[in-house]
Amino acid sequence: MHMPVKQSLLAKHFTEDVASELRRAKTNRGFSLDDITRSGVENPDSSIGVYAPDAESYEVFWGLFGPIIAEYHNIENVDSLAHPQDMTIKPGQFTGAELYRDRVISTRARVGRNLDGFALTPGMSLDERLEVERRVVDALSKLPDDLAGTYHSLADLDEETRNKLIEDHVLFKQGDRFLESAGVNRDWPAGRGIFLSNDKKFIVWVNEEDHLRIISLEQGGDLLSVYSRLVRAISEIEKNVPFAYTQQLGYLSSCPTNLGTAMRASFHMKLPALEKSGELDDFAKLLGLSVRGIHGEHSESVGGVYDISNKRRLGLSERDAIVGLHVGARRLATEEELRK
Ligand code: ADP
Numbered sequence: 001m002h003m004p005v006k007q008s009l010l011a012k013h014f015t016e017d018v019a020s021e022l023r024r025a026k027t028n029r030g031f032s033l034d035d036i037t038r039s040g041v042e043n044p045d046s047s048i049g050v051y052a053p054d055a056e057s058y059e060v061f062w063g064l065f066g067p068i069i070a071e072y073h074n075i076e077n078v079d080s081l082a083h084p085q086d087m088t089i090k091p092g093q094f095t096g097a098e099l100y101r102d103r104v105i106s107t108r109a110r111v112g113r114n115l116d117g118f119a120l121t122p123g124m125s126l127d128e129r130l131e132v133e134r135r136v137v138d139a140l141s142k143l144p145d146d147l148a149g150t151y152h153s154l155a156d157l158d159e160e161t162r163n164k165l166i167e168d169h170v171l172f173k174q175g176d177r178f179l180e181s182a183g184v185n186r187d188w189p190a191g192r193g194i195f196l197s198n199d200k201k202f203i204v205w206v207n208e209e210d211h212l213r214i215i216s217l218e219q220g221g222d223l224l225s226v227y228s229r230l231v232r233a234i235s236e237i238e239k240n241v242p243f244a245y246t247q248q249l250g251y252l253s254s255c256p257t258n259l260g261t262a263m264r265a266s267f268h269m270k271l272p273a274l275e276k277s278g279e280l281d282d283f284a285k286l287l288g289l290s291v292r293g294i295h296g297e298h299s300e301s302v303g304g305v306y307d308i309s310n311k312r313r314l315g316l317s318e319r320d321a322i323v324g325l326h327v328g329a330r331r332l333a334t335e336e337e338l339r340k
């Protein structure tokens with residue numbers, strides 16, 4: 001049976017009009033359409049296919065980014081979007097968590113953040129990468145006691161320690177071929193590292209796909225505890241380093257899937273009956289959820305365990321996104337019970 005090759009959003013929205021409009025455009029840092037599209041051209045199996053080498057790219061190449069962003073985040077009038085922000089935690093917003101908690105092995109919530117005034121990871125010079133690392137490590141050294149910990153530059157970690165941290169879902173893998181084509185892996189491992197809090201529940205990746213990935217991670221299904229820690233940590237770090245942000249697109253990121261809240265909150269959930277029924281992907285789509293394997297993007301599930309997370313990150317607040325995951329997980333747990 002012919003399986004249609006899933007078209008990337010780049011292939012879908014790179015029309016003749018877009019090409020002629022943007023062919024000669026360049027940002028002040030000299031980035032062109034080729035820089036934006038290289039990953040999707042070199043990897044035709046991309047789902048998105050574009051990365052922003054600097055913040056200005058979103059303005060200069062809006063003719064291509066706009067339609068891609070609108071489709072991925074399901075936004076009707078993206079030209080007039082004003083991204084909402086709300087990290088408040090209201091009593092009762094996670095009511096009914098007992099429906100899924102026993103099915104959740106671990107809970108993680110992360111945001112991408114990038115320092116204002118620097119190129120984004122696909123477009124950074126080595127000097128910029130090292131300066132971003134210096135500023136972020138300085139900011140992390142000022143965290144309050146309950147978030148305090150130690151920074152390890154990637155170059156200083158031996159292979160065995162690195163592999164153990166990756167296996168334990170704590171450390172990032174080296175960038176995949178999509179990131180390689182985009183230029184994100186340049187000068188690897190210089191300027192990259194990981195901050196680990198003393199209780200190992202708070203992690204910051206430095207200069208992986210974004211300048212920072214701020215991560216809260218716990219065993220079990222206590223979404224309130226994981227999310228509360230993330231909100232507090234973001235606020236503490238932002239006291240010392242300004243993040244790139246616009247009213248329209250929220251927090252800026254190298255990948256258009258990580259704009260707005262730039263937040264992905266996920267459960268490692270046991271869903272063997274839904275897996276066996278073949279209905280998991282359809283339910284996830286209905287509930288606005290993404291399904292990944294247990295080692296993140298482009299990985300496989302193991303033993304019926306899946307990484308279930310919010311899909312949308314832009315055009316809705318952090319509160320709406322995290323409650324959306326909570327409500328979606330309740331429904332998945334209910335459907336799983338019905339199929340046992
Ligand atoms: P990101 O979430 O940063 O976009 P990935 O999907 O690649 O990137 O996931 C990064 C790492 O986080 C992977 O090792 C993945 O296994 C781990 N991870 C994601 N969700 C969870 C979770 N709920 N519990 C434990 N590890 C998780």
Ligand code: DAR
Pocket residue numbers: 045046047048049050178209255257258297
């Ligand atoms: N693999 C690339 C990026 C998709 C979104 N994931 C990120 N940004 N980690 C693609 O275009 O498929």
